[in-house]
Amino acid sequence: MEMICIRCPNSCVLKVEKKKGKIVVSGNLCPRGEEYGIQEVTDPRRTIxxxxxxxxxxxxxxxxxxxxxxxxxxxxxxxxxxxxxxxxxxxxxxxxxxxxxxxxxxxxxxxxxxxxx
Amino acid sequence: MKTDVLVIGGGPAGMACAFSAAQNGASVILVEREYRLGGILNQCIHNGFGLHYFNEELSGPEYAYRWQQKIENNKKIKIMCSTYVTKITRGVNFFVEATNPEGVVNIEAKSVILAMGCRERPAGAINLTGTRPAGIFTAGCAQAIVNLQGKMIGKKVVILGSGDIGLIMARRLVCEGAQVVGVFEIMDKCGGLARNYTQCLQDFNIPLHLSTTITRVKGTKRLTGVYAAPLINGKVDYTQEKLIPCDTLLLSVGLTPEIELVSNFNLEQYPFTKSYAVDEYLQTTEPGLFLAGNIMQVNDLVDNVSNDGEIAGKSAALYAKGKLDITQKIEIAHDSSIRYTIPKYIYKNNEKSARICFRTDKEYRRIFVTATSNKKQIAKNYVITITNGQIYNLNLNKQNLNKNLFLSIEQQKIQE
Amino acid sequence: MSTKQVKNNFEVAIIGGGIVGTAVFSELCRLGVNCVLLEASEDVSNGSTKANSGIVHSGYDPTPNSLMAKFNILGANMYEDMCKRLSVTYLKCGTLTVSNEEGRQKLNDLLNRGKQNGVKGLKIVENKELHKLEPNLNSDITLGLYAPTGALVSPYNVCVALAEEGIVNGGTVYCYFNVNKIKYQNQLYTIYAKESYAPTPFVNAKYVINCAGANAIEVNKLLGLPEPQNVSYVKGEYIILDKSLKGYVNRPIFPLPTAMGKGIVSNLTVHGNILLGPTATPCQKDDVSVSTDSIAQIVDKVCLTIKKPNFGKTIKLFAGVRAKVGNDFVIERDNTHKNYYYTLGICSPGLTSAPAIAVYIKDMLIEDGLKTKNITPKKRKPYPELATLSRQELNKLIKANPQYGRIICKCENVSEGEIIDILNSPLKPTSIDAIKRRVRPSMGRCQGSFCIPKLINLISQYLNIPKEKVTLNGIGSEIVISDIKQYGYYARKQINTVLKQVSTKK
Structure with missing residues (x-):
C-alpha cells in the first residue's frame, strides 16, 4: 500500500509491501521513512x-x-x-x-x- | 512610557522579538491585547510545534508556555497584557497610543515591531452566497470556541478549504463527537501539509473533495445545508450543484496579514504576501518599523515565526542604538520558479549572512538553490524537496555578495 | 423577563418594529400615548430596515403629487433635527446622480421634477467639478445631478434610537411577538402572538397600526382584508467592503434611474465602509438570500459608474426584501374596522419618509379621537462611543469603569463596557447581531472570527444564561449547541470507532 510519511515535511510517498513475509518499504528518502512505514502497517501509533x-x-x-x-x-x-x-x-x-x-x-x-x- | 523597542503582539513572533531585543541590550515593552501571552498558539492544542527550537514535538500551548518562561522574568522586558494599540505616529521616535483597563497608555519607542499575526478570510470575502444563518464559522473561530471554551458548534459539519487549520479542525470535531461530512477544496490538491492530510482526514475516513467548492448556503436561523459544485476547467459547474445537509460550515479559506494599524505610514506594499516589503532586518521601508511572523507572511511552521522574531528583535535593538548597518541596498532578483522572497532587499554590508526565505511556484524534488551575484555563483544548496506552498529558508553567506543578487532553482542532473 | 408585571392593555398597538413602526411608536409615546410596539423577531430593524442603503433622499425622484414625493420631501426636511434629537449620526454629504453626455436630457428632466417636488439646491455639475467631488468616477461620466440635501444615516441606528426614545417616554416594546391572530370585538382589538416564548400571549388595544413592512399584507389578511393588486416583492442585494477603502466614494452615487428602481448605488455607510447595491430582484416575501448572479451584476453595474474598487476587500454580502404595491405607498385607515390603519408597499424612499408618515398617522389617530397629553418628551440616552472620544475623555471613562479599557472587537475597536451598556439599554437586546448593529462588534473586516467567542462568553456571563442560549439573531440561531464530548460515540455504550483500519492487503 501507499502512504505519506509524516515524520518530516519532505512528505515522502512510501510504498509498503509484504514480500516473503517481510515488510519492505520503498520511496523513502531517509531511514525514518522505513521506520514509519513498518510501524504504520504493524502497529500504527498517534500522539493524541x-x-x-x-x-x-x-x-x-x-x-x-x-x-x-x-x-x-x-x-x-x-x-x-x-x-x-x-x-x-x-x-x-x-x-x-x-x-x-x-x-x-x-x-x-x-x-x-x-x-x- | 519610554522604551527602546516596542513589540506589538504577544504570540510566537512577538515573544521571540522581545526575547531577542532584550538579549541584544534593548529595553522592551511587549503589548498583547489578550489577558495572557501566546496568541493563537493557546488554541492550537494539536502537536507538532517546536521540532526545531526545542527538539520536541510540543502542542501549541506548551510551545507558548516555553517562550513565555523565557521572557517573563527578564528585567529588560515589560509585558503589558489586555492592552490594545490604537494608533502609531512618528516624530523622531514612534508614538504609540493604546488602551487597557487601567486607562489610556502612551508609549514612546525608538523602534517598533509589528507582530500582530493575521486574520481569517470571512464568508463575505469568498462571495459565499445564499442566506446568513448561524452555524458558519471560520476554522479558527471554531477552534477558539471548542478548545478554549469546551463548547460544541454543531453535529454535522462541512469544511470548505483544506488549509492546515481546516484539516486540524476536521479531526478535532470528529474527536469531540461531530460528524464531518467532508472537506471541500477548490484547488486540485490538498492545501495543507501532507502529514495533516494523513493524520487528520485519512485516519478518520473524512473524504476530501478536490476541485469542488461550496457555492451557497441554506437555512434561515441555523444552517440546514450547503450546496457543493465541481469546478470544470477552473469554472464552477452550477449544473452539478448538489445539496449537502449539515448544520455547520467551517471556512478555512486563507489568512490575511493584520496590517491596517500602520496604514497611515507610506510603506512599500508587497502584493505577494498582502503585506509590506521588508529588508534583511525585517524592517519595512519606514526606518525603525519592523515586521515579524504572520503579519509579514503566512507561515506553516511556528519555528519560522520564532526565527523571524529573533531577527526582527535583534534588528530593532540595533536600530534603537543607531547601529543598524544599511549600506548599499540590493533588491533580490529571482527566476520565475520562485514566487517571492522575504526579504525583498538585502545589504552589502558587514553582516556576515542573511536569511532569505521563499516560496516556489510548484513542488520541486532534488534541486539546487543557487545564488548568483555579479555573474558569480555565491551559493549552491542541494535540496531534496520543496513542496508547493512550503517556505524554504536559505542562509546566505554574504561575504562574496556584490552589486546584485539573483536566486534560481536548478534541477539536479541525474546521472544514469 | 424582568420582575415587572407584563402589561397587556394599551391604547395603541403598532405591529412591526421597522423604521415606520418605530417612528410611529416614538411619535405617539412622545405625546404620552400608552403604546406598544410588537416586533416578530428578536430585535427592531430586523427586516428591510437593516438591509437598506441608509440614504436620506432629497426627493427629486418620485413622481410629483404621489405619496412618495410628499412624504419624501417632508421626511427629508425632518431628518437632521430628528437625528440630532436621537443623538445618531446624520452625514450631510449630498447625493449625486451621474451619467455620460447621453443622459443630459434625462438628468435635466430629473432636475425639473425635483424642483416641482420642492427639492432645494439641486444643480447639474459637470466634468472637472464633478470629478473633484468624486475622483473615482469613470472618465466617461461627465454629468451629475447634485442634491445637497441628500444625506446618509445608519438605518438600524435610527430605528433602534426611535424605539428607545419611545421606551424612555413610557412606551412598551415586545420583541418575539409574532402576530398570528387579531380579534376585533366591542371596538377593542386583541392581538395574539404565535410563539410560546413571546413576552406575553396577547395584548389589547383600541387602535392598531400595521407597519409590518414586507409582512403587512399578511397582517391585513388576519382581519380579512383583501390583498391589493400589483403586489410584488423585490430583493435588494448588497456588497459591503472594508473600511480601509474609506473615501473611495464620498456620497451616494446613483446611475440614472430606471423603471426597476434607483439602480445600483456606489455608496458608503456612516461608519466609512463602501456599500454597493441594491439589486432589484423579484423574489418571494421572505427570501433574503444573495445569489451569485446578483453579485456579478453589482460588480458589473458599479464599474459602469466608478473605477473598479478592490473587491478583494469584500467583507459581507447581504440582502433585504421590500414590498411594492403599484407605484406608490399605501397608507390608509380601514373602513371596515374602526381604528385600524395600515401601511403597505413602503419601499424606497421609505426610510426617508418614515418620520413624515409617522406624523401623518398620528394626525389620523387624533382625528379619530385618540387622546394625547402635552408632556415634555424625554431624550434617549446615547451610549458612549469610545471611538469618538478624546484621549482625555477616554481615560476618564476607563478610570471610572475599567471595562471600557478592555477591547473585545479589535477591527471596530469596541470595548467590553460598550457591549455591557447595550445589554443594559432600554430594549435589552441579547443577540449578537443586535449588539453588532448598535456598537459594531463583528461588523468589521474579520466579521467576528476573533470576537464572537468573546461575545458568547460576555453575553452568557453578563445575562447569566448558558452559552447554548446565546444566539446570532434570535431563538433558533444558537451558535454553540452543547459541551464537547457529548455526541457521536460519547453517547454510545460501545465505542464505535470511525478510525480507518490500516492493512497491508490491497
Whole structure:
C-alpha cells in the first residue's frame, strides 16, 4: 500500500509491501521513512491531543508518547471521564498509563478567563 | 512610557522579538491585547510545534508556555497584557497610543515591531452566497470556541478549504463527537501539509473533495445545508450543484496579514504576501518599523515565526542604538520558479549572512538553490524537496555578495 | 423577563418594529400615548430596515403629487433635527446622480421634477467639478445631478434610537411577538402572538397600526382584508467592503434611474465602509438570500459608474426584501374596522419618509379621537462611543469603569463596557447581531472570527444564561449547541470507532 510519511515535511510517498513475509518499504528518502512505514502497517501509533472541560474553562491535554491508534477513542473517553481537580498547571499528569499504555495524559494548557471586576 | 523597542503582539513572533531585543541590550515593552501571552498558539492544542527550537514535538500551548518562561522574568522586558494599540505616529521616535483597563497608555519607542499575526478570510470575502444563518464559522473561530471554551458548534459539519487549520479542525470535531461530512477544496490538491492530510482526514475516513467548492448556503436561523459544485476547467459547474445537509460550515479559506494599524505610514506594499516589503532586518521601508511572523507572511511552521522574531528583535535593538548597518541596498532578483522572497532587499554590508526565505511556484524534488551575484555563483544548496506552498529558508553567506543578487532553482542532473 | 408585571392593555398597538413602526411608536409615546410596539423577531430593524442603503433622499425622484414625493420631501426636511434629537449620526454629504453626455436630457428632466417636488439646491455639475467631488468616477461620466440635501444615516441606528426614545417616554416594546391572530370585538382589538416564548400571549388595544413592512399584507389578511393588486416583492442585494477603502466614494452615487428602481448605488455607510447595491430582484416575501448572479451584476453595474474598487476587500454580502404595491405607498385607515390603519408597499424612499408618515398617522389617530397629553418628551440616552472620544475623555471613562479599557472587537475597536451598556439599554437586546448593529462588534473586516467567542462568553456571563442560549439573531440561531464530548460515540455504550483500519492487503 501507499502512504505519506509524516515524520518530516519532505512528505515522502512510501510504498509498503509484504514480500516473503517481510515488510519492505520503498520511496523513502531517509531511514525514518522505513521506520514509519513498518510501524504504520504493524502497529500504527498517534500522539493524541484533546480538551477537557473543567470548572470555569478548559484544559488542553496530550499523551506523553504516541499510543496505539486503535485506542484513540478509548483514550478520548478516558480524558472525558477523568475526575476534575481544583487546580491545574501545565505539565500535570491527569491520567497515568492511560488505557493500559505506557503513556500518561499531561496538561498542556489551562484556559480559565480571569474574573473581571 | 519610554522604551527602546516596542513589540506589538504577544504570540510566537512577538515573544521571540522581545526575547531577542532584550538579549541584544534593548529595553522592551511587549503589548498583547489578550489577558495572557501566546496568541493563537493557546488554541492550537494539536502537536507538532517546536521540532526545531526545542527538539520536541510540543502542542501549541506548551510551545507558548516555553517562550513565555523565557521572557517573563527578564528585567529588560515589560509585558503589558489586555492592552490594545490604537494608533502609531512618528516624530523622531514612534508614538504609540493604546488602551487597557487601567486607562489610556502612551508609549514612546525608538523602534517598533509589528507582530500582530493575521486574520481569517470571512464568508463575505469568498462571495459565499445564499442566506446568513448561524452555524458558519471560520476554522479558527471554531477552534477558539471548542478548545478554549469546551463548547460544541454543531453535529454535522462541512469544511470548505483544506488549509492546515481546516484539516486540524476536521479531526478535532470528529474527536469531540461531530460528524464531518467532508472537506471541500477548490484547488486540485490538498492545501495543507501532507502529514495533516494523513493524520487528520485519512485516519478518520473524512473524504476530501478536490476541485469542488461550496457555492451557497441554506437555512434561515441555523444552517440546514450547503450546496457543493465541481469546478470544470477552473469554472464552477452550477449544473452539478448538489445539496449537502449539515448544520455547520467551517471556512478555512486563507489568512490575511493584520496590517491596517500602520496604514497611515507610506510603506512599500508587497502584493505577494498582502503585506509590506521588508529588508534583511525585517524592517519595512519606514526606518525603525519592523515586521515579524504572520503579519509579514503566512507561515506553516511556528519555528519560522520564532526565527523571524529573533531577527526582527535583534534588528530593532540595533536600530534603537543607531547601529543598524544599511549600506548599499540590493533588491533580490529571482527566476520565475520562485514566487517571492522575504526579504525583498538585502545589504552589502558587514553582516556576515542573511536569511532569505521563499516560496516556489510548484513542488520541486532534488534541486539546487543557487545564488548568483555579479555573474558569480555565491551559493549552491542541494535540496531534496520543496513542496508547493512550503517556505524554504536559505542562509546566505554574504561575504562574496556584490552589486546584485539573483536566486534560481536548478534541477539536479541525474546521472544514469 | 424582568420582575415587572407584563402589561397587556394599551391604547395603541403598532405591529412591526421597522423604521415606520418605530417612528410611529416614538411619535405617539412622545405625546404620552400608552403604546406598544410588537416586533416578530428578536430585535427592531430586523427586516428591510437593516438591509437598506441608509440614504436620506432629497426627493427629486418620485413622481410629483404621489405619496412618495410628499412624504419624501417632508421626511427629508425632518431628518437632521430628528437625528440630532436621537443623538445618531446624520452625514450631510449630498447625493449625486451621474451619467455620460447621453443622459443630459434625462438628468435635466430629473432636475425639473425635483424642483416641482420642492427639492432645494439641486444643480447639474459637470466634468472637472464633478470629478473633484468624486475622483473615482469613470472618465466617461461627465454629468451629475447634485442634491445637497441628500444625506446618509445608519438605518438600524435610527430605528433602534426611535424605539428607545419611545421606551424612555413610557412606551412598551415586545420583541418575539409574532402576530398570528387579531380579534376585533366591542371596538377593542386583541392581538395574539404565535410563539410560546413571546413576552406575553396577547395584548389589547383600541387602535392598531400595521407597519409590518414586507409582512403587512399578511397582517391585513388576519382581519380579512383583501390583498391589493400589483403586489410584488423585490430583493435588494448588497456588497459591503472594508473600511480601509474609506473615501473611495464620498456620497451616494446613483446611475440614472430606471423603471426597476434607483439602480445600483456606489455608496458608503456612516461608519466609512463602501456599500454597493441594491439589486432589484423579484423574489418571494421572505427570501433574503444573495445569489451569485446578483453579485456579478453589482460588480458589473458599479464599474459602469466608478473605477473598479478592490473587491478583494469584500467583507459581507447581504440582502433585504421590500414590498411594492403599484407605484406608490399605501397608507390608509380601514373602513371596515374602526381604528385600524395600515401601511403597505413602503419601499424606497421609505426610510426617508418614515418620520413624515409617522406624523401623518398620528394626525389620523387624533382625528379619530385618540387622546394625547402635552408632556415634555424625554431624550434617549446615547451610549458612549469610545471611538469618538478624546484621549482625555477616554481615560476618564476607563478610570471610572475599567471595562471600557478592555477591547473585545479589535477591527471596530469596541470595548467590553460598550457591549455591557447595550445589554443594559432600554430594549435589552441579547443577540449578537443586535449588539453588532448598535456598537459594531463583528461588523468589521474579520466579521467576528476573533470576537464572537468573546461575545458568547460576555453575553452568557453578563445575562447569566448558558452559552447554548446565546444566539446570532434570535431563538433558533444558537451558535454553540452543547459541551464537547457529548455526541457521536460519547453517547454510545460501545465505542464505535470511525478510525480507518490500516492493512497491508490491497
Amino acid at each position: 491531543t484533546s480538551v477537557k472541560q473543567i470548572k470555569g474553562g478548559t484544559i488542553s491535554v496530550r499523551t506523553t508518547v504516541a499510543v496505539q491508534k486503535k485506542l484513540y477513542f478509548d483514550v478520548l473517553k478516558a480524558i472525558k471521564d477523568a475526575p476534575i481537580k481544583k487546580t491545574y498547571n501545565v505539565g500535570d499528569i491527569i491520567i497515568k498509563n492511560v488505557c493500559g499504555t505506557s503513556s500518561n495524559i499531561i496538561v498542556t494548557g489551562v484556559n480559565i478567563l480571569p474574573k473581571n471586576k
